[in-house]
Amino acid sequence: MARSRLALIALGAACGGGGPEPLPPPPEPALAVLDTTRVVQAEMRNVGFQIDSGVVLEISRLRGTLIPTSDTAPPAINDPRSFTLSISTAAIAIDTASLGNLLTRHVFNYKGSPLGHLRVSIEGDTLIQKGILKKGIHLPFTVRSQASLTDDGLIRLHPTSIKVLGLGARHLMRFFGLSLEELAKVAPGRGVRIDENDFLLDATALLPPPRTKGRLTAMSVRNGRVYQVFGSVAAADSNRLSRPDTSVANYMYFREGRLRFGNLIMAKADLLILDDDPTDRLDFSLPRYMDQLVAGYHVTTKVDGLIVYMPDRGDLRARTGPTKPH
Secondary structure (H helix, E strand, O other): OHHHHHHHHHHHHHOOOOOOOOOOOOOOOOOOOOOHHHOEEEEEEEEEEEEEOOEEEEEEEEEEEEEEOOOOOOOEOOEHHHEEEEEEEEEEEEEHHHHHHHHHHHHOOOOOOOEEEEEEEEEOOEEEEEEEEEEOEEEEEEEEEEEEEOOOOOEEEEEEEEEEOOEEHHHHHHHHOOOHHHHOOOOOOOOEEEEOOEEEEOOOOOOOOOEEEOOEEEEEEEOOEEEEEEOOHHHHHOOOOOOOOOOOOOEEEEEOOOEEEOOEEEOOOEEEEEEOOOOOOEEEEOOOHHHHHHHOEEEEOOOOOEEEEEOOHHHHHHOOOOOOOO
16 A cells, blocks of 8 residues: 555656645536537647647547537637537547646645655656655655556556665655655546556546546557557548548648637537648647637638638747738
8 A cells, every 4th residue: 555655646746746726627517418519520630739838739630529518608719618528539649748747737736745856757668757755854766657558448557666765665664654645645536546556547537628538448658658549540530520621631620519719609610720831730729729820810711611720839939920821
């Protein structure tokens, strides 16, 4: 039990425990009774989706729906609490920097953390967490964990090595009389729970708003990233939406249902968002959505749809205004 508690602490440590009081998790939307005509179909390809500052999801492909959380208001792109993203199929990766920021700010952020100087890395298929445990004196620790997928689609992290001051943690904790029960604090509703000597992560519940739902079917740790597959990616190709421009490779597309886009409400959504530089992936920022929108431009299709061209979030500083085609 002491080993599992330290593993839990170290995961939080790897991602920078401490800081401001954590925000409460978003409320669970009521989806039992729903007018399906209000659901917006969604498709993404080659998108760097910044869901929050310092947290980027590398979306190779995604097919799903935006389900409104209000009985009256439609999903709004700039209001992540206005919808639930229900994923049917997807291939998504997250690097160690984004994973650290995610767990720091949305999972293991609690007042009075005794941990500091924290970092996370990946070595081969092993997740490594290092940091300092502050208990009167500063104790450096290292935890190495193996990740696997449970039958019900959760990520299991199993610690294979836990060391404090370079020594086995169990004996050292007993020597210093540290209470691991008091240190292992995890806010409820954060997508983490203990299972004997391991802890289980719900990949969708870990995320900040918008609320995300989906079943994880495969995962791996390699090349400095955690790779995740939801549903059957092969099935995604047979369920693709009919886009107004089928030549583009990097895009977000929303179709059907009612969708709010800025101050515009599309009664029947037909919105294609493209990178104004098609040679690289579309880097979209949910927090800076309006900045990207203002710096871009849009055209209307013959069927009253919209195609929006916007710069990558990293190109915003260089922009003084929208750049339109000649």
